[in-house]
Amino acid sequence: MIKKTIILLVLVSSFNALWAQTALKSEKCLTKNNVDDRYASYSPDGNWIVFESNREGYWHIFLMDSKGQNEQKLTTNSADNRRPSWHPNGKKILFESNRSGKFELYTLKVKNREVRKLQTPTENGELIFATYSPNGKNIAVSFRESEDRSNIILLKRTGKLVRWLTTEDRRSFYPKWSNDGKEIVYFSRKETENQDDEIYRLNIKTGVESRLTNWAKHNFCPSWSFNNSRIVYVTSMEDLRPEIYIMDADGSNKTRITNNEDGDTLPNWHPKENRILITAYRAGNFEICELELH
Structure with a gap:
C-alpha cells in the first residue's frame, strides 16, 4: 500500500509539473446574456471585438468595443452567419454563412456593412474556420x-484555390496563421484513428510539419501569439471540462491557465499579448470572457 501511494504521489507531482497552473491577474465576462455568444477575436489594434451570437434565433455577427460596450449587429439576413475573423487592416471581416444553403465564405466591410460572397471551391463540401494571412493576400x-x-x-483572397495544405482521410480543422505568415497551426485526428484531437504546426512553403501535443483525448483550437513565440489552446481530457493552456511555439512548457467549474474554449490573443479572449460556459450559456495575464 505504501509503495502504491508513493507511485501515485510521483505521478501526481509529474502531472502538476507538466500542467502547471499560473495565477491570472483577472478574469471577467464581457457579455452576460441568456443566449450563446461565441468565437470572439480582437481587432488588429485591440480596440474592438467581433463575435457571433444566436440571440435572435439565427447566428449573427456582432461587434463591441474592448470593454464589452457599444454593441453593434453587423449581419441582418435570415440565415446563420458564423465564425468571424478580422482582415489585417481592421476594416473588413471574413465569415461563413449558409444563406445559399451551405456554408460559404463572405466578407463584410465594418464601416458600411457591405457584404460580398467569395467565389470558392465548394462543390463537394463546405468551408469553415477561415482566417486571413497577415498580409491579407491569402486565406487558410x-x-x-x-x-x-x-x-x-x-x-x-478572392476565394480561388491555391493548393491543399493537408490531404488526409481524417478531420483537420481550425487553421491559424503565425504573424510572419510562414506557418499555420491547426488540430487534427489523422494520427489517432479519428479519436483524439492533436495540434500540429505546418510550414506553408516547405510543407514541413511537427506535432505539438500528445495527450489523451483532445487538444484543439490553437492560436499564435503576435510575436510567434507562444500558442494558446484548449485541452479536454475524458470526463474533464475543457480548459485553456499556453505552450511555447515548439510545443514545450505547457502551462494551464484556467481552472473553472465550467468549460473554457476558443482562445484568441490580444495584440499586446497581455490578454486572451475566450468563449466560456457560464450559468447555462456561452459568454465572451477576457483573461488578463500577469
Whole structure:
C-alpha cells in the first residue's frame, strides 16, 4: 500500500509539473446574456471585438468595443452567419454563412456593412474556420467533405484555390496563421484513428510539419501569439471540462491557465499579448470572457 501511494504521489507531482497552473491577474465576462455568444477575436489594434451570437434565433455577427460596450449587429439576413475573423487592416471581416444553403465564405466591410460572397471551391463540401494571412493576400480554411473528413486548403483572397495544405482521410480543422505568415497551426485526428484531437504546426512553403501535443483525448483550437513565440489552446481530457493552456511555439512548457467549474474554449490573443479572449460556459450559456495575464 505504501509503495502504491508513493507511485501515485510521483505521478501526481509529474502531472502538476507538466500542467502547471499560473495565477491570472483577472478574469471577467464581457457579455452576460441568456443566449450563446461565441468565437470572439480582437481587432488588429485591440480596440474592438467581433463575435457571433444566436440571440435572435439565427447566428449573427456582432461587434463591441474592448470593454464589452457599444454593441453593434453587423449581419441582418435570415440565415446563420458564423465564425468571424478580422482582415489585417481592421476594416473588413471574413465569415461563413449558409444563406445559399451551405456554408460559404463572405466578407463584410465594418464601416458600411457591405457584404460580398467569395467565389470558392465548394462543390463537394463546405468551408469553415477561415482566417486571413497577415498580409491579407491569402486565406487558410477547413474544407469539410463529411463529418469525419476535412482538410486545410489555401485560397487567394478572392476565394480561388491555391493548393491543399493537408490531404488526409481524417478531420483537420481550425487553421491559424503565425504573424510572419510562414506557418499555420491547426488540430487534427489523422494520427489517432479519428479519436483524439492533436495540434500540429505546418510550414506553408516547405510543407514541413511537427506535432505539438500528445495527450489523451483532445487538444484543439490553437492560436499564435503576435510575436510567434507562444500558442494558446484548449485541452479536454475524458470526463474533464475543457480548459485553456499556453505552450511555447515548439510545443514545450505547457502551462494551464484556467481552472473553472465550467468549460473554457476558443482562445484568441490580444495584440499586446497581455490578454486572451475566450468563449466560456457560464450559468447555462456561452459568454465572451477576457483573461488578463500577469
